[in-house]
Amino acid sequence: MARYLLLRLLDLVPTVFLVLTLVFIAMRILPGDPALAALGANADGGQLEAFRERMGLNDPLWLQYVHFLWDAVRLDFGNSLMSNIPISTLIANNLPHTVYLTIVSVALGLFIGIPLGLYAATQRNKLPDNALRIYSLIGYSVPDFYLGAILLIVFSLNLGWFPINGAGEGFWDGLHHIFLPALSLALLKSAFLGRLTRTSLLEVLGRDYVRTARAKGAREGRVIFRHGLRNAMLPLSTGIGISILATLSGAVAIELVFNRPGIGRLLISAIQERDYPVIQAGVMMFATFVVLVNLLMDIVYIFIDPRIRMKS
Amino acid sequence: MSDRLLDIRDLSVEFGPVARPLRVVDRVSFSIDAGKTLGIVGESGSGKSMTALSVLRLVPEPPARISGQILFDGRDLLKVPRRNMPAIRGKDIGMIFQEPMASLNPLMSIGDQIAEAIMLHESMSADRRRERVLDLLRLVGLPDPEGRLGAYPDQFSGGMRQRVMAAIAMACNPRLLIADEPTTALDVTIQAQVLEMMLDIRRRFNSAILLITHDLGVVAEVCERVVVMYAGKVVEDADVGSLFANALHPYTQGLLRSVPSLTDTRKRLYQIPGSVPPARTIKAGCPFRPRCPARMDRCAVEMPPLVPYAPGHRAACWAVSKEMAE
Numbered sequence: 098m099a100r101y102l103l104l105r106l107l108d109l110v111p112t113v114f115l116v117l118t119l120v121f122i123a124m125r126i127l128p129g130d131p132a133l134a135a136l137g138a139n140a141d142g143g144q145l146e147a148f149r150e151r152m153g154l155n156d157p158l159w160l161q162y163v164h165f166l167w168d169a170v171r172l173d174f175g176n177s178l179m180s181n182i183p184i185s186t187l188i189a190n191n192l193p194h195t196v197y198l199t200i201v202s203v204a205l206g207l208f209i210g211i212p213l214g215l216y217a218a219t220q221r222n223k224l225p226d227n228a229l230r231i232y233s234l235i236g237y238s239v240p241d242f243y244l245g246a247i248l249l250i251v252f253s254l255n256l257g258w259f260p261i262n263g264a265g266e267g268f269w270d271g272l273h274h275i276f277l278p279a280l281s282l283a284l285l286k287s288a289f290l291g292r293l294t295r296t297s298l299l300e301v302l303g304r305d306y307v308r309t310a311r312a313k314g315a316r317e318g319r320v321i322f323r324h325g326l327r328n329a330m331l332p333l334s335t336g337i338g339i340s341i342l343a344t345l346s347g348a349v350a351i352e353l354v355f356n357r358p359g360i361g362r363l364l365i366s367a368i369q370e371r372d373y374p375v376i377q378a379g380v381m382m383f384a385t386f387v388v389l390v391n392l393l394m395d396i397v398y399i400f401i402d403p404r405i406r407m408k409s
Numbered sequence: 410m411s412d413r414l415l416d417i418r419d420l421s422v423e424f425g426p427v428a429r430p431l432r433v434v435d436r437v438s439f440s441i442d443a444g445k446t447l448g449i450v451g452e453s454g455s456g457k458s459m460t461a462l463s464v465l466r467l468v469p470e471p472p473a474r475i476s477g478q479i480l481f482d483g484r485d486l487l488k489v490p491r492r493n494m495p496a497i498r499g500k501d502i503g504m505i506f507q508e509p510m511a512s513l514n515p516l517m518s519i520g521d522q523i524a525e526a527i528m529l530h531e532s533m534s535a536d537r538r539r540e541r542v543l544d545l546l547r548l549v550g551l552p553d554p555e556g557r558l559g560a561y562p563d564q565f566s567g568g569m570r571q572r573v574m575a576a577i578a579m580a581c582n583p584r585l586l587i588a589d590e591p592t593t594a595l596d597v598t599i600q601a602q603v604l605e606m607m608l609d610i611r612r613r614f615n616s617a618i619l620l621i622t623h624d625l626g627v628v629a630e631v632c633e634r635v636v637v638m639y640a641g642k643v644v645e646d647a648d649v650g651s652l653f654a655n656a657l658h659p660y661t662q663g664l665l666r667s668v669p670s671l672t673d674t675r676k677r678l679y680q681i682p683g684s685v686p687p688a689r690t691i692k693a694g695c696p697f698r699p700r701c702p703a704r705m706d707r708c709a710v711e712m713p714p715l716v717p718y719a720p721g722h723r724a725a726c727w728a729v730s731k732e733m734a735e
Contacts, residue, residue, distance in 0.1 A: 313580075328515070
């Protein structure tokens with residue numbers, strides 16, 4: 098098992114390397130001069146040249162690439178061009194908020210989605226099942242930033258039940274601040290996970306081993322949870338992984354709508370200000386996040402499925 | 410008869426609209442005595458599995474509609490409230506299914522799956538339950554039971570899984586064991602072992618066995634009585650000896666002729682022409698008529714009743730009744 102995990106971790110190296118290379122190439126292809134962007138239109142030729150020399154932009158491309166990789170390995174992303182704050186500090190300040198938003202919204206999505214899916218599966222083609230179908234349709238169709246804006250207007254601005262922006266201080270205040278943003282992201286998640294729970298569970302409940310469980314004398318509750326849901330967890334955990342990853346794109350918009358700190362908002366403002374090193378670091382953070390979530394899912398599979406455990 | 414364990418009377422299973430129902434089991438009646446084995450023979454689609462599943466009420470209702478009587482030890486299982494059925498399943502009636510590959514939960518160790526069957530009906534300490542599971546695994550002849558408690562179905566061969574299935578079915582010493590094609594998915598040597606194991610279990614516990622199969626060789630080996638089903642109907646039932654010596658129904662005769670012979674291998678195997686008609690297409694009359702070598706005009710109009718021609722030997726065929734009358 099430890100060996101399997103180690104191998105999976107080693108698998109990540111080429112992926113991260115590829116991402117780094119793509120980021121490097123993208124940054125060199127992007128239109129615009131980083132020196133000009135950093136120093137502004139008023140800088141004279143000498144200043145620009147001095148900047149390029151200092152940042153190593155005059156080095157041959159391969160040498161820039163080697164420097165870039167070496168810095169990335171040491172997690173040294175340099176400083177922001179705009180604020181001159183070390184990027185590692187920016188990330189350390191913003192990343193926890195995005196991770197927190199991801200956890201809370203996925204948890205909400207699970208708490209809403211899985212019971213809905215379970216109930217719909219047991220009431221197949223009856224009212225609850227059709228209700229879930231409509232709920233999912235709405236969940237898929239309403240964009241999260243739109244829902245976020247509506248929630249913000251209704252519950253924060255008009256009713257004043259929730260704070261309007263920021264992330265809050267301390268646990269309870271933080272929870273108070275994160276509720277609406279997380280809920281905005283959770284609608285789609287619960288719609289997706291609800292449908293997935295229903296489909297996976299119905300598929301599993303039709304299997305022969307579920308009939309065996311009934312023939313043993315297991316009651317419906319036990320059949321559904323012990324034999325059904327546990328087996329449905331295999332496709333479901335993949336869905337949860339997808340749902341976690343989807344939070345990234347959702348967080349970009351939601352952090353803007355609710356004016357919350359986070360990697361998404363950091364990245365958006367960096368793009369607006371052509372703050373190349375920050376964009377570079379932000380894209381890498383996202384890529385690393387994707388890769389780590391995939392690894393996490395692989396670990397979850399091992400715990401759920403003895404067949405994978407055996408092979409490793 | 411006092412030792413009549415299972416007595417099925419006029420069992421019908423229908424699907425589809427009430428006005429135009431699809432009858433997959435049509436007024437089936439037969440009975441099994443304690444300690445005896447009854448075989449139900451027929452092609453795929455003859456309704457034999459559906460009959461077996463009905464006994465445990467494992468056919469989802471709705472969509473199915475089940476009528477008739479299933480008297481188990483004098484009690485009509487069709488009148489037992491649905492929520493009380495789990496107490497009977499696995500305890501009084503155990504079932505072995507056709508596909509050992511798919512019938513075990515891939516995420517549970519086999520030890521846990523057998524233990525669950527015990528735990529659902531009998532309370533005992535975990536240690537005693539473990540002992541019982543080991544006893545069951547020994548009973549079904551699984552080598553190295555201690556070492557295999559924690560194993561998962563994927564680590565087992567088909568024959569070994571079928572033994573595990575049997576251990577689950579026998580976990581609470583049921584008085585009736587239903588085996589739905591328990592040997593179909595297995596190779597021949599393993600088939601013989603599984604059948605031997607079932608007979609051994611029957612001897613020990615005096616249980617009755619309802620064996621569903623399309624293999625007449627298996628029937629000859631382990632059954633006392635046979636019910637032959639075709640398109641949801643019983644077309645013949647008899648003691649094994651009498652059936653093999655003197656099959657009455659043309660369908661049974663056809664089945665017997667299509668069993669390969671060990672002595673004459675040059676002959677091309679007999680084949681009943683055509684195939685079982687889909688339930689939807691069956692109109693009035695005998696469903697076997699289109700394939701029957703002995704068909705008469707009457708067969709198209711009226712389904713022949715199941716009537717006795719010898720003690721304990723009944724058949725449903727106009728040709729047979731005409732022949733007997735002559």
